[in-house]
Amino acid sequence: MDREVGSKATDIDDTALDWFTRLRGTASAADRAAFERWVAASPSHRQAFRRVQSLWSAAEAPGSRVAQEESEILSAYLDTMDRARTRRKARKRGAVAIVAGLAILSGAIALERPNLFQDMRADAVSARGERRTVDLPDGSTVLLDADSALAQRFTNGERRVVLLRGGAYFSVVKAAQSFVVEASSGTVEVLGTKFDVRLSNDEAVVTVAQGRVAVTSPNMQRALLEPGQQVRFDTVGVGPVRSADLAASMAWHEGRFVFYQARFADVIGELQRYRPGRLIIASAALADSRVSGSFTLDDPDAALESLRSTVNFETYSILGRLTVLR
Numbered sequence: 001m002d003r004e005v006g007s008k009a010t011d012i013d014d015t016a017l018d019w020f021t022r023l024r025g026t027a028s029a030a031d032r033a034a035f036e037r038w039v040a041a042s043p044s045h046r047q048a049f050r051r052v053q054s055l056w057s058a059a060e061a062p063g064s065r066v067a068q069e070e071s072e073i074l075s076a077y078l079d080t081m082d083r084a085r086t087r088r089k090a091r092k093r094g095a096v097a098i099v100a101g102l103a104i105l106s107g108a109i110a111l112e113r114p115n116l117f118q119d120m121r122a123d124a125v126s127a128r129g130e131r132r133t134v135d136l137p138d139g140s141t142v143l144l145d146a147d148s149a150l151a152q153r154f155t156n157g158e159r160r161v162v163l164l165r166g167g168a169y170f171s172v173v174k175a176a177q178s179f180v181v182e183a184s185s186g187t188v189e190v191l192g193t194k195f196d197v198r199l200s201n202d203e204a205v206v207t208v209a210q211g212r213v214a215v216t217s218p219n220m221q222r223a224l225l226e227p228g229q230q231v232r233f234d235t236v237g238v239g240p241v242r243s244a245d246l247a248a249s250m251a252w253h254e255g256r257f258v259f260y261q262a263r264f265a266d267v268i269g270e271l272q273r274y275r276p277g278r279l280i281i282a283s284a285a286l287a288d289s290r291v292s293g294s295f296t297l298d299d300p301d302a303a304l305e306s307l308r309s310t311v312n313f314e315t316y317s318i319l320g321r322l323t324v325l326r
Contacts (some may be wrong), residue, residue, distance in 0.1 A: 017050035017318060052318065115149065118164055122149035126166070129274045129298070131255070140179065143169040145198070145252055146297070147273035166273065167198035169253060172211075180275050185257070186217045195225075196250055200266060203234040207249045251294070257303075258294040264311060267291055268325070271307075276302035284326035286313055 019035050022039050041047050041126040098271025119125045124134040126144040134142045137154045144150060159175065162182040172179045174192030181188040183197050184204035193211025197204060215223045221237040230244035248258035257270055267289035272279050274297045279288045293308055295303035304315070316324045 012042075012044055012048045013318070016045065016052045019049060020052045023176045051316070054316075115147075119149055121151060122164055124150045125239055127301075128272075128276060132252075132300060138175060138179075139173045141171045143171075143253060145273060163197055163199060163204075165199060167195050167196065167252065169250065172196065183235065185235050185239075186215065189214045189216070200269065203232050205230065205232050207244050207246070209246060209250065214278070252297065255297050256294055257297050260292045261290045261324065262292070264289045264291050264307075267307065271297075271303055274298070275304075277321040277323060279304075280322065280324045282324050283313075286311070286326065 011294055019038065022031060023035060039049060053188075057202045058239045071232065086288070096244070124132075124142070124144060126146055126148045128147045130146050132144050134144060134150065136142065136152065136159075138159050140159075142150060145167035148168060149161040149164040149166060151164060153160035153162065157177055159177050159179040160182065161180075167182075170179075170181065170190075171194050172190055172192050178189050178191060181197055184199060184202065186204060188195070188204075188206055190211060190213050193213060194209040195211070195213050196207040196209070198207075206213060207224065208225045208227050210227055213225045215225065215231055215233055215238055217233045217238045218235050219237055223231050223233075223241050225231055225241060228244055228246060229241050230249065231241045232239040245258075248260070251258045252270075257267075261266055261269075265281055268279050268281060289311060291307065293310060295306050299304070307313075308315070313325050316326070
């Protein structure tokens with residue numbers, strides 16, 4: 001794997017990343033010797049390799065969480081293919097092994113399509129940077145936010161969908177059967193109305209624009225929402241019903257994100273839906289800091305720069321696919 005010394009810093013960074021990936025795999029003695037010659041050829045080579053090592057160390061823990069999340073999703077998908085109990089444990093181990101291998105040897109796939117296996121379970125998926133409208137069999141429509149996924153369960157007269165990821169705005173036509181959205185292990189039930197559902201970490205946020213909505217958590221706590229109200233719920237229960245700023249909560253419909261005293265990590269999570277590659281926050285203090293503002297979602301790089309003017313952080317990029325914030 002001997003390579004000519006690049007005349008540009010980007011060439012050196014590319015080579016350093018190639019060496020780092022190779023050495024973490026099954027590098028031979030000849031490969032290691034060639035690597036030592038490349039490092040010794042120039043101080044800039046050693047500096048570039050150390051930068052890659054530093055960025056990997058900062059991203060390794062978050063990357064492990066991503067791999068674990070995908071292993072759970074892949075295991076669930078395989079279980080739907082065959083319910084044979086005797087084979088489940090083997091599939092689970094195989095899923096973890098497959099994802100771990102992809103995380104090491106095919107990092108680009110994990111960065112660009114971290115929700116690949118979840119998308120395989122969905123009937124409608126929006127790409128990063130894409131907002132799309134989905135027509136449902138009953139005449140209702142769903143506006144999917146970027147990087148969102150939805151599964152349909154319209155069977156035996158039942159109107160039911162599952163929000164697997166991201167956010168969605170539902171315009172539900174009136175019918176005798178209730179319309180049910182499953183999200184974060186709970187349900188949102190209506191007859192005919194317009195409302196917003198957004199998944200964030202392990203909770204769901206429901207905001208009502210028109211009509212009435214009933215929210216039920218897994219432990220059967222229940223809340224009724226009127227227009228202009230919002231509630232959060234998770235596996236523990238349903239939070240208090242609050243008044244919502246509809247213009248701010250639903251600004252994403254028009255490509256804007258408005259936030260007030262929000263966790264930096266949550267803001268970055270929303271921005272991630274509109275930006276290729278992956279954003280990793282390496283500092284817990286930075287992740288928990290509070291920010292307020294608004295930006296257009298259709299220019300995520302400008303939005304990231306706007307955040308930098310508000311919060312003091314630095315960015316480190318590898319090949320434009322992985323960006324570490326610290």
